[in-house]
Amino acid sequence: MKFYLPLFLLISTFSCLSQNTSKTKINGISFVATRDTVKESSITPLKKYHANYAAVIPYAWMRSLEEPLVVFNEREGWWGEKSHGVSVTSKHMKNQDLKVLLKPQLWIGRGQYTGHINLKTDAEWKILEDSYTAYIMRFAQVAAQENISMFCIGTELDSFVKARPDYWQKLIKEIRKIYKGKLTYAGNWDSYKYVSFWDQLDYIGVDAYFPMSEEKTPDHNTITNSWKKWKKELKDVSDKYNKQILFTEYGYISADYAGKEPWANAGEDKAVNQEAQHILLEGLYNNxxxxxxxxxGFLWKHHPVKGRRSLEKRFTTQDKKAQKTVHAAYSKQY
Incomplete structure (x- = not known):
């Protein structure tokens, strides 16, 4: 005897199967902008990671947390952070089969945390909103013109997001008018769950610097146990909005105690420790x-040109043990 499922059950079953079918992960690298014209050969090393995405990051500046004007000037700054430089860099990436996340973000004087912008009056907030909109829309236009795959509308702007929710709703609508790709926002690891507009975006972006270990060199069991708490939280937020989590930034320094405060650079008091970086990254991928x-997600970060400052304790995995760790993970089909 043959049995036939009703059409609505067939559709429902197919839908569930489709949602559970694993798709190719976004295996991304954050690419540091260049001072001068970038050559396509500078993009080629990204293939060593087996990456399929790269983030292009043009910065704008604020003088302090209390001064609201966002400053972006096409005549000054690094070539790779100007509109033309972003366009050329993105073209080079696409020529090498890399999709692009365009991720404009702010730098505040003395490296102060962008999540602590502290404005007192509506007039000051209006200055911030108008100047930030001009900056973001400039690059949304670049993203549209270059057919860039994904655009990030902001990074770690905790107080701005909390204080001005209506502004962000309007900004997203304005971006959608000209840009048809995927949208995300990069919420910090300790505040992303409070963002009010995830339902308006395509991915829940998280700068994933979750504390992992207080050990100089953590072991795999410690990392696995540490991820249990954060995985539950991430899944709960994903389920709430029915959207996937995207690690808009993730990574660890190659120094002692790299898992204690993963957002922090290494000071002089910390020794080089490539094994710690390797174990932490391997633990992230495995869990x-x-x-x-x-x-x-997008590994933080790759330097196309090595500057005067040593990279031996910094976030990049270039020429370190963890570069093979990244390549091995990005080579898998999850």
Missing amino acids: VWHENWMAG
């Missing part, structure tokens, strides 16, 4: 990357 709610 998180395979999850259905996980879209992937």
Whole structure:
């Protein structure tokens, strides 16, 4: 005897199967902008990571947390952070089969945390809103013109997001008018769950600097146990909005105690420790990357040109043990 499922059950079953089918992860690298014209050969090393995405990051500036004007000037700054430089860099990436996340973000004087912008009056907030809109819309236009795959509307702007929710709703609508790709926002690890507009975006972006370990060199069991708490939280937020989590930034320094405060650079008191960086990254991939709610993420970061400052303790995995760790994870089909 043959049995036939009703059409609505067939559709429902197919829908569930489709949602559970693993898709290619976003295996991304954050690419540091260049002072001068970038050559396509400078993009080629990204393939060593087996990456399929790269983030292009043009910065704008604020003088302090209390001064609201966002400053972006096409005549000054690094070539790779200007509109033309972003366009050329993105073209080079696409020529090498890399999709692009365009991620404009703010730098505040003396490296103060962008989440602590502290304005007192509506007039000051209006200055911030108008100047930030001009900056973001300039690059939304670049993203539209270059057919860039994904655009990030802001990074770690905790107090701005909390104080001016209506502004962000309007900004998203304005961006959608000209840009048809995917949108995200980069919420910090300790505040992303309070963002009010995830339902308006395509991915829940998280700068994933979750504390992992207080050990100089953590072990794998410690990392696995530490991820349990954060995985539950991430899944709960993903389920709430029915959207995948995207690690808009993630990474660890190659120094002692790299898992204690993962957002911090290494001071003189910390020794080089490539093993700690390797273990922390391997633990992240093993515990998180395979999850259905996980879209992937962007490793922080790759320097196309080495500057005067040593990179031996910094976030990049270039020429370190962890570069092979990243390549191995990005080579898998999750």
